Amino acid sequence: MDLEAHHNESDRGTKEPQYEICLNHRDDHGLEPLGLMMNQAWYDDPKRLTFTFSRYKFAGKMLAGCKNVLEVGCGDAFPSRIVQQEVERLTVTDFDPLFIDDIRSRMVKGWEFADAFTHDMLSAPVPGHYDGIYSLDVLEHIDPAHEELFLANMVTALTEHGTMIIGMPTLESQSYASPQSKAGHVNCQSMPQLKQGMQRFFHNVYMFSMNDEVIHTGYHRMAHYIFALCCGKKTAP
Known part of the structure; x- marks a missing residue:
């Protein structure tokens, strides 16, 4: 032609x-172009996008109506728009400036994040206060020796009655994970371990399982992904 x-x-x-x-x-x-991470997944394994989008949909529904929400470890933030639909203001942050630059280059009118900035959660609490904070596919990359500091710095920015969501691959899933998926995974956990860890910071921790794009309350050892939905912030861990 x-x-x-x-x-x-x-x-x-x-x-x-x-x-x-x-x-x-x-x-x-x-x-609109895909973000750096979503572009790679779309090329290598398109079904991964459905799993990722479902995780963000769950987070968005749980945080619906929140006024000021923070995503920690946003990567390219391509699926973050799903949460943005449900909340008044969404701020995204990642410790890698490459991804923040990618986000800013793709920002379009009408879908601007409240802010997108680089921050290492192991260095200090994030500035500001939020009534909702979520972090998906991040905690498994944090060395267990640094986990408490990482979570404490997140919780510091959460308001008294705020909600936090942590999502991560299960320890049991790693036998079936691809080499790329497992790269950097130093802290995958089983559901009881994650719940116990989050109870150091919250009075109420509700656990959910996930297989592919289906979220459920079934047997956690057969789940490939888990969520901790946390509220009732403790004054001190």
């Missing part, structure tokens, strides 16, 4: 009028 024919083809309307909105968004906003 020559260039002129390509333009004629692309300028034609859709056969069903309800799909004209697709062309309108393309013309008004362009075609």
